Amino acid sequence: xxxxxxxxxxxxxxxxxxxxxxxxxxxxEEAIKLALLNSDASKIADTKVxxxxxxxxxxxxxxxxxxxxxxxxxxxxxxxxDIKLDTGQDADAGGAxxxxxxxLMLGQATASVPLFTGFKLSNLVKASQNSLQAAVYNxxxxxxxxxxxxVSTYVNLYKAHKTVELIEENLKSAQQRVKDFTAMxxxxxxxxxxxxxxxxxxxxxxxxxxxxxxxxxxxxxxxxTMLKMPSDxxxxxxDANFELxxxxxxxxxxxxxxxxxxxxxxxxxKNNIKIAQSKYYPSLSLMGGYVALDxxxxxxxxxxxxxxxxxxxxxxxxxxxxxxxxxxxxxxRELEYTIDMVRDQIDVQIEDxxxxxxxxxxxYEVYRKAEEQATENYRIVKDKYDNGLVDTNxxxxxxxxxxxxxxxxxxxxxxxxxxxxxxxxxxxxxxxDIK
Numbered sequence: 001x002x003x004x005x006x007x008x009x010x011x012x013x014x015x016x017x018x019x020x021x022x023x024x025x026x027x028x029e030e031a032i033k034l035a036l037l038n039s040d041a042s043k044i045a046d047t048k049v050x051x052x053x054x055x056x057x058x059x060x061x062x063x064x065x066x067x068x069x070x071x072x073x074x075x076x077x078x079x080x081x082d083i084k085l086d087t088g089q090d091a092d093a094g095g096a097x098x099x100x101x102x103x104l105m106l107g108q109a110t111a112s113v114p115l116f117t118g119f120k121l122s123n124l125v126k127a128s129q130n131s132l133q134a135a136v137y138n139x140x141x142x143x144x145x146x147x148x149x150x151v152s153t154y155v156n157l158y159k160a161h162k163t164v165e166l167i168e169e170n171l172k173s174a175q176q177r178v179k180d181f182t183a184m185x186x187x188x189x190x191x192x193x194x195x196x197x198x199x200x201x202x203x204x205x206x207x208x209x210x211x212x213x214x215x216x217x218x219x220x221x222x223x224x225t226m227l228k229m230p231s232d233x234x235x236x237x238x239d240a241n242f243e244l245x246x247x248x249x250x251x252x253x254x255x256x257x258x259x260x261x262x263x264x265x266x267x268x269x270k271n272n273i274k275i276a277q278s279k280y281y282p283s284l285s286l287m288g289g290y291v292a293l294d295x296x297x298x299x300x301x302x303x304x305x306x307x308x309x310x311x312x313x314x315x316x317x318x319x320x321x322x323x324x325x326x327x328x329x330x331x332x333r334e335l336e337y338t339i340d341m342v343r344d345q346i347d348v349q350i351e352d353x354x355x356x357x358x359x360x361x362x363x364y365e366v367y368r369k370a371e372e373q374a375t376e377n378y379r380i381v382k383d384k385y386d387n388g389l390v391d392t393n394x395x396x397x398x399x400x401x402x403x404x405x406x407x408x409x410x411x412x413x414x415x416x417x418x419x420x421x422x423x424x425x426x427x428x429x430x431x432x433d434i435k
Contacts, residue, residue: 023234023236024233024234025236025237025238026235028154028417031154031223032147034227034229035146035147035150035227036432038227038228039146039228041142041145041146042142042146044142045143046139049135049136049139051135052128052132052135052136053132055132056125056128056132059124059128060125062114063121063125065113066111066112066113067110068111069108069109070109071107071108073105074103074104074105074106075103076101076296079102080098099296099298100296100297101295101296101298102296104294104295105292105293106292106293106294107292107293108290110287111287111288111289112285112310113287114283114284115309116281116282117278117283118277118278118279118280118281118282119274119278119281123271123275123278124271124275126268126271127271127272127275130265130268130271131265133264134262134265134268136261137257137258138257138258140432141256141257141258144257144425144428144432145425146432147421147432148421148422148425149226150223150226151417151418151421153219153223153226154223154237155414155415155418156219157223157237159410159414160215160219161236162407162410162411163215164212167208167403170205170403171202171205171206174198174202174205178198178199178202181198194391194392198392201399201400220233220234241417242413242414242417244413245417245420247357247420250423250427253427254346254427254428255428255429256427256428257428258342259346262338262342263339266332266335269331269335270332272328272332273325273329273332275328276324276328277321277325279317279324280317282311282312282313283312284309284311285309285310285312286307286309287306287308287309287310288305288306288307288308289306290304290305291304291306346426349426353423353425353426356419357416359419360412360419361416363415364409364412364413364415364416367408367412370405370408370409371406371408371409374398374401374406375402375405377401378398378399381394381395382395
């Protein structure tokens, strides 16, 4: 018997530890870091930067010499050789018979170094470097969106936590009220209709609690999926993560990475114009090579070195380049207009974020007073109900008002944090550096 009791206790302890292991306390800063480190969107942004780095290396490699090595062996059949070389023999004297040629071997190596390409290579490198910088700032901008999305999900999960917590407290009060009303009704001190009203409110609160738990579960799963946490993790969020913040610490400078990315994209577009214009110029290259040839019984050539300068100029490019240049200029002009539009959008976004933050702080003050008023109102109504001065409807209504005021206050406090981060995002001041 004692052994059974010990085993049951051990199993209970292990079960408690398992439940505790699933509970994870996560601060807002930790959630942002995990999202930037583990989320697929963050990895995609980093991969795009790596791709741009490889493109820079690829563009620089165009400056290197081209080196071609080739060799061939050909078996020849029934060769009619009319050799024009002077062999020193008199044709009238019936010279030697034509040589027997059954194979040919050829080996060659050629090297070409570009000297001038109409500034194409240098602008290709500059365009790729500007595209790299654009990718770097675009990745930072994407990570800022990831951070803001994490904050929004984290805040919504906190709201769901508080909703469940407050409704559970309210349900306990409702259950106790039903218990008290049932005793009073049985003793003839309360009308059955009032008991039914209390029971109906208890049922409504239970339904609201189940809905709140469902929302909490969905938001929890959404966040742990985003952060690549275990599927059974239960994130615990404390009130300390939502201390009131002030915008006094923010600088006035605008450091929008998406705008910086557009600036570098515009520079790359200007480089592309010059690349298109390079077709107007001839190409000049330094050339060199080596040839080895062996024709059976006829000729053997070794150490045939050659070098020189090659010039090429495609006359058709004079006409084709006009369209390419117009396309490149049009794309550059499009980026110019896009930058102007984004600047205006940023100004509007910052102003909207400022106004939204100020509204959130004002709402918090209003809801804080409303919560105090609702709590005091419930206390007064409860005293009056106990003294028979108000009916059950007034008591239940005051109880619901008190619950709603507490929920509103919790939401308002969380919204201040969310609006603060939205303001940071609008000004480009969300820190995405992982340390």
